Amino acid sequence: MARVRLENVTKRYEDVIAVDDISLDIEDGEFVTFVGPSGCGKSTTMEAVAGLTQPTDGRVFIGDDDVTTLAPKDRGVAMVFQNIALFPHMDVFDNISFGLRLRKYDDEEISRRVEQAADIVQLEGMLDRMPDEMSGGQRQRVAIARAIVRNPDVFLMDEPLANLDAKLRVHMRTELQRLHRELETTIIYVTHDQAEAMTMSDRIAVLNEGELQQIAPPLTCYNEPANLFVAGFIGSPSMNFVDGELVEEGIRTDNFTVEFDHGIVPEAAIGDAVTLGVRPEDVHLSEYAESLASPTAPIDARTDVLEPMGDEVFVYLLLAEEETRSMEQDPASSPHQLLMSVTPDTEIGENQPVDVVLDRSKIHLFDTATGDALAHGITGPSGREPGTTATEADS
Numbered sequence: 521m522a523r524v525r526l527e528n529v530t531k532r533y534e535d536v537i538a539v540d541d542i543s544l545d546i547e548d549g550e551f552v553t554f555v556g557p558s559g560c561g562k563s564t565t566m567e568a569v570a571g572l573t574q575p576t577d578g579r580v581f582i583g584d585d586d587v588t589t590l591a592p593k594d595r596g597v598a599m600v601f602q603n604i605a606l607f608p609h610m611d612v613f614d615n616i617s618f619g620l621r622l623r624k625y626d627d628e629e630i631s632r633r634v635e636q637a638a639d640i641v642q643l644e645g646m647l648d649r650m651p652d653e654m655s656g657g658q659r660q661r662v663a664i665a666r667a668i669v670r671n672p673d674v675f676l677m678d679e680p681l682a683n684l685d686a687k688l689r690v691h692m693r694t695e696l697q698r699l700h701r702e703l704e705t706t707i708i709y710v711t712h713d714q715a716e717a718m719t720m721s722d723r724i725a726v727l728n729e730g731e732l733q734q735i736a737p738p739l740t741c742y743n744e745p746a747n748l749f750v751a752g753f754i755g756s757p758s759m760n761f762v763d764g765e766l767v768e769e770g771i772r773t774d775n776f777t778v779e780f781d782h783g784i785v786p787e788a789a790i791g792d793a794v795t796l797g798v799r800p801e802d803v804h805l806s807e808y809a810e811s812l813a814s815p816t817a818p819i820d821a822r823t824d825v826l827e828p829m830g831d832e833v834f835v836y837l838l839l840a841e842e843e844t845r846s847m848e849q850d851p852a853s854s855p856h857q858l859l860m861s862v863t864p865d866t867e868i869g870e871n872q873p874v875d876v877v878l879d880r881s882k883i884h885l886f887d888t889a890t891g892d893a894l895a896h897g898i899t900g901p902s903g904r905e906p907g908t909t910a911t912e913a914d915s
Contacts, residue, residue: 522548522582522583522596522673522674522706523545523546523547523548523581523582523583523706524544524545524546524569524580524581524582524674524706524708525544525545525546525580525581525582526542526543526544526545526565526568526569526578526579526580526581527543527578527579527580527581528541528542528543528577528578528579529541529542529543529565529568529575529577529578529579529580530542530575530576530577530578531561531564531568531573531575531576531730532576537730538561538564538730539561539564539565539568539575539730540561540729540730540731541577541578541731542561542565542578542727542730542731542732543578543732544725544732544735546706546708547706548706549704549705549706550706550707550722550723551700551706551707551709551720551721551722551723552707552708552709552721552722552723552724552725552735553708553709553710553711553716553717553720553721553723553724553725554566554708554709554710554711554724554725554727555710555711555712555713555714555716555717555724555725555726555727555753556712556726556727556728556733556753557712557728557753558712559729560727560728560729560730561727561729561730561731562710562712562725562727563678563679563710564730565727566676566678566708566710568580569582569595569597569674569676569708570592570595570597570599570676571587571590571591571592571594571595571597572592574588574589575588582595582596582597582673582674583596583673595673595674596672596673596674597672597673597674597675597676598667598668598670598672598674598675598676599667599675599676599677599678600660600663600664600667600675600676600677600678600680601663601678601679601680602678602679602680602682602683603683604659604660604662604663604683605663606651606659606662606663607651608650608651608652610650610651611647611648611649611650612638612643612646612647612648612649612650612651612654612662613634613647613648615651615662615666616634616637616638616647616662616665616666616669617630617633617634617669618666619666619669619670620633620634620669620670633669633671634647634665634669635647636668636669637665637666637668637669638665640665640668640699640702640703641661641662641664641665641668641695641699642661642695643658643661643662643665646658655688656683656684656685656688657684657688657691657692657695660680660681660684660692661695663680664680664696664699668703672705673705673706674705674706674707674708675703675705675706675707675708676707676708677696677707677708677709677710678710679710679711679712680692681693681711681713681716682711682713689713689716693715693716693719693720696709696720697719697720700720709721714753714754714755714756715756717738718738718742718754719738721737721738722737723735723736723737723738724736724737724738724741724754726741726749726750726753726754728749728753733746733747733749733750734746734747734750738754741754742754742755743896744893744896745759745884745893745896746892746893747886747890747891747892747893748761748795748797748886748891749891751797751884751886751893755799757800757834757859758859759797759798759799759884760797760798760799760800760803760858760859761795761796761797762775762795762796762797762798762858763793763794763795763796763888764793764794764795764796765791765792765793765794766782766785766788766789766790766791766792766794767790768790770782770898771794771796771885773796774839774840774856775819775820775839775840775856776816776817776819776839777817778796778816778817778878778880778883778898779816779817780880780883780898781898784895784898785885785894785895785898787887787894788885788887788894792887793887793888793889794885794886794887794888794894795885795886795887795888796883796884796885797883797884797885797886798858798878798879798882798883798884799882800834800858800859800860800861801861802878802879802882802883803837803858803859803860803861803876803877803878804860804876804877804878804879805860805862805866805868805874805875805876805877806818806874806875806876806877808877809877812877812879812881813879813880813881813882814879814880814881815877815878815879815880816877816878816880817877818875818876818877819839819875819876819877819878820839820873820875821837821838821839821858821873821874821875821876822837822838822871822872822873822874823835823836823837823838823868823869823870823871823872823874824836824837824838824857824870824871825870826868826869826870828864830864831864832861832862832863832864833861833862833863833864833866833868834859834860834861835859835860835861835862835868836857836858836859837857837858837859837860837874837876838856838857839856839857839858840856858876860876880897880898881897881898882897883897883898884896884897885898
């Protein structure tokens with residue numbers, strides 16, 4: 521196990537900056553996931569740790585050693601890739617032990633390490649099988665065992681579950697969490713799948729266009745996103761965003777006004793452009809307003825499309841009549857639409873007028889110009905604080 525530290529790491533390819541001045545400190549034994557859209561620089565950052573890519577600027581430390589110029593084989597890391605790449609003519613034992621044999625380990629030590637790794641990833645009784653006799657999940661476990669036998673200081677995993685079907689990915693997520701618990705080793709994991717990032721990680725590092733946007737525990741990124749990008753990327757479906765302007769009573773948008781105490785956003789002033797963000801689960805039918813911590817005034821809307829998902833129903837709301845609407849438009853980004861999540865037993869239909877309220881304690885405010893977060897949760901009118909119900913405020 522080892523601590524991994526990146527100091528101002530930058531990687532340029534001619535006029536393209538793939539990684540832009542990233543600094544990270546990953547603790548010994550920590551599970552950190554790099555997450556972001558395609559082309560955001562997450563794999564390039566991992567490759568800089570592995571030694572597969574030489575940074576243009578900055579330094580990489582593993583433990584107390586500066587490994588920036590060291591070859592991959594000298595860094596004490598092991599990688600598991602999206603492409604499992606097992607040798608088809610070798611059985612499981614030979615695939616797992618291949619690297620050890622290259623390093624001239626004796627047969628007894630090789631057998632001990634292979635059997636130990638096979639036990640950890642639950643491959644007992646399969647060491648004589650050929651790769652084409654195994655399922656995708658079993659082959660992926662062989663690849664992980666091949667990394668384990670090296671006893672690396674750091675595991676680097678680059679989208680290792682991407683080629684598996686959805687059910688198997690869920691199963692392998694559990695396997696990787698168990699593996700991390702048993703080995704107590706440092707793992708750096710790359711994925712574009714936020715479900716993997718949220719469920720497995722101690723912390724997630726959100727990247728976009730080569731820049732580190734936020735590194736924090738998963739629920740912190742979800743509940744307290746650092747900026748508009750993190751707020752929109754983390755969470756499925758995405759957070760609703762509505763542009764507005766700070767006015768005396770609060771924030772005014774094209775379709776509604778939310779009252780709140782300006783004292784919680786000292787960085788902003790009356791007249792500033794702000795973006796209101798609220799997650800679908802924090803948009804409610806007005807009949808449930810009294811159960812909320814700090815509801816807004818009712819907002820007129822009309823239901824558009826309903827998407828039953830089993831344990832919830834996504835309701836697309838129109839806040840204003842729109843002459844033309846693109847079928848491909850993301851409702852979370854439209855100034856005249858909101859996405860609401862309701863329980864399956866909610867009586868609601870399409871093209872139905874409804875009144876909805878937002879939970880003020882769950883509203884996020886962002887600076888429209890910079891995208892930076894201004895507040896997570898805003899106070900209600902008449903000094904009512906988030907966490908106080910309407911009934912408590914009136915008593």
